Amino acid sequence: MDEEMKKLVLRKVLAGYISLAFLLLILSSPTSGALSNADTMLPPTNIERKVAIIDGGYVMINDTFTISIDLENNTSLPSSYIVGIPKNYSKNLVYYSAYDSKGNLLVEPAEKDEAFMWLKIFFPKEVEVGGNKTYSFTLMMIFSNLVSKEAEKTFRAFFPLYPALVKGANFCNVTVIFPSTAKVSQNNFPGDVFLNKTSDFRVLYNLTSPLTAYANISSWVEFWDPSFKIMRILEIRRKITVDGWGKISVTDIYDMEIVDINSINVILPPNSTDISAYDAYGRYAKGYISIKESGEYGENVKIFLSDKLPKSGRVRIAVVYTLPFWKYVGKSGWQNYELNINITKPDEFFINKISVIILLPEGAHILRESSSNDLLKYERVSYFQERIIAEYYNVTKYENLKPLSIKYQYIIFWAAFRPTMAIIGLISLAYLFLVFLKPLGKAEIAEDIPSETLRRFIEVCEERIRIISEIESLKEQSIKGKMSRRRYRLLRRTLDEQLSSAQKRLMDLKAIIESAGGRYAEMVRRMEEANADIESAKKGIEEVEIRYRRGEISAEVRRKLIEEYSRRREKAERTVEEILLRLKEETM
Numbered sequence: 274m275d276e277e278m279k280k281l282v283l284r285k286v287l288a289g290y291i292s293l294a295f296l297l298l299i300l301s302s303p304t305s306g307a308l309s310n311a312d313t314m315l316p317p318t319n320i321e322r323k324v325a326i327i328d329g330g331y332v333m334i335n336d337t338f339t340i341s342i343d344l345e346n347n348t349s350l351p352s353s354y355i356v357g358i359p360k361n362y363s364k365n366l367v368y369y370s371a372y373d374s375k376g377n378l379l380v381e382p383a384e385k386d387e388a389f390m391w392l393k394i395f396f397p398k399e400v401e402v403g404g405n406k407t408y409s410f411t412l413m414m415i416f417s418n419l420v421s422k423e424a425e426k427t428f429r430a431f432f433p434l435y436p437a438l439v440k441g442a443n444f445c446n447v448t449v450i451f452p453s454t455a456k457v458s459q460n461n462f463p464g465d466v467f468l469n470k471t472s473d474f475r476v477l478y479n480l481t482s483p484l485t486a487y488a489n490i491s492s493w494v495e496f497w498d499p500s501f502k503i504m505r506i507l508e509i510r511r512k513i514t515v516d517g518w519g520k521i522s523v524t525d526i527y528d529m530e531i532v533d534i535n536s537i538n539v540i541l542p543p544n545s546t547d548i549s550a551y552d553a554y555g556r557y558a559k560g561y562i563s564i565k566e567s568g569e570y571g572e573n574v575k576i577f578l579s580d581k582l583p584k585s586g587r588v589r590i591a592v593v594y595t596l597p598f599w600k601y602v603g604k605s606g607w608q609n610y611e612l613n614i615n616i617t618k619p620d621e622f623f624i625n626k627i628s629v630i631i632l633l634p635e636g637a638h639i640l641r642e643s644s645s646n647d648l649l650k651y652e653r654v655s656y657f658q659e660r661i662i663a664e665y666y667n668v669t670k671y672e673n674l675k676p677l678s679i680k681y682q683y684i685i686f687w688a689a690f691r692p693t694m695a696i697i698g699l700i701s702l703a704y705l706f707l708v709f710l711k712p713l714g715k716a717e718i719a720e721d722i723p724s725e726t727l728r729r730f731i732e733v734c735e736e737r738i739r740i741i742s743e744i745e746s747l748k749e750q751s752i753k754g755k756m757s758r759r760r761y762r763l764l765r766r767t768l769d770e771q772l773s774s775a776q777k778r779l780m781d782l783k784a785i786i787e788s789a790g791g792r793y794a795e796m797v798r799r800m801e802e803a804n805a806d807i808e809s810a811k812k813g814i815e816e817v818e819i820r821y822r823r824g825e826i827s828a829e830v831r832r833k834l835i836e837e838y839s840r841r842r843e844k845a846e847r848t849v850e851e852i853l854l855r856l857k858e859e860t861m
Contacts, residue, residue, distance in 0.1 A: 609680070
């Protein structure tokens, strides 16, 4: 009997432990912390999901939720609603918004768990319920880097097939829409997932009923499209220079990653003139630039990329233009000015970063307390001059960035300050020459550098950049086995000879410029430092690869070191490009 009692007690204890463990498992579920609130008490829901592949390489998903409200059975609309995105897609989410029939709804990211990223949509206190006792709202999401090139003009897109919901839904109807110029066949999508209802396969359907909670299923489609492009704008760097003589000069540098791109569209501020474009190989001919139209947000300009640039990879393009002074700068009194300029609405869907740098005339005093933008930063360029910097991150074409308004005081006589000081200096030097140095007979006064010398310097610099790029491309082809070692040595010897010749001419021109002193000599010095940084970064990457092959470092350490050296190289390359662009502007 005692033995039986012991077994009974042991069973109860074990049952208690199992129940406790089960309870702890439920409480520690990755969804319980974020979702164990009123949002889980949801009435029945129907979902219409539309997946659209957008030119540029983006995937747009519009989810329209229709919630049934039965007042007789005490079901009411909750204060908020939670929608999940599979965690492996969360890093690709670049934009989201929600709206109903009355306007925009507040959306905030909720807690993440091991499987999902959650977005919380807040409903207004008073909502309009339809005659069929339903309430509808839409969540729009944009994803990047979900479209990749598979073959020539053939692309594949991945996407989450369903939204993740806490309690599932009555049904989810999914529609996939291809670009208007795409061609799709029966083999370009999983036939067990999608149903085609059109003759050209460009609209696919999937109906799932019911949709289970916490759905985490992906799908894919392929298509052939000769005009589809993939482009990521990593940064737009806009430099606005206002001089004392009533001229506004602007340089926009576009840092992009492209796939199969031969042209780009840019939007410049209204009334832009003297538009020209450059890349690392030189200035574009007029036939490469086409002003498509003047729209609400400015001049819509199409630029055909140089054949020297790769059609796929990372490229940088500079667009230089001028703006009419009195359309962008207002004046009150005899020394008070205000610069007003809109930050151009992007033509491409998403831009990682926009940097705006404003350089006011030398001697201008910025009235900081009157500035309209809290994001402005101020840096001193020289004793008499400051620059203003504004930075914007994750900018989409749906946003209207706040215009920049800079108030400053400026006395027009400052414009003549430098020339006057230069004349005084020349007169002083001439006087010293006559009084003290003339008897010595051989002293000379340094002259300004001729424009032709600067042009030759720019041409040789661009030639050097081109040759180095060709050498790197040649080396990469050799490593991948795309050419024989004999052909590689022959072509490499030719390029090395060209590089040596360019280096010698560059040294001669640098000596001329440095001997004259002044700001050109300083620009050449900065360029030399940047080129040294580029070479140092390249050697660093080579050393990292050697250490990795020897097993001295792990793959993760290798990745981090290469990323660091690559950032240094890109920063130095930007410096070289900006200096060359500045020199080109001054020799135009």
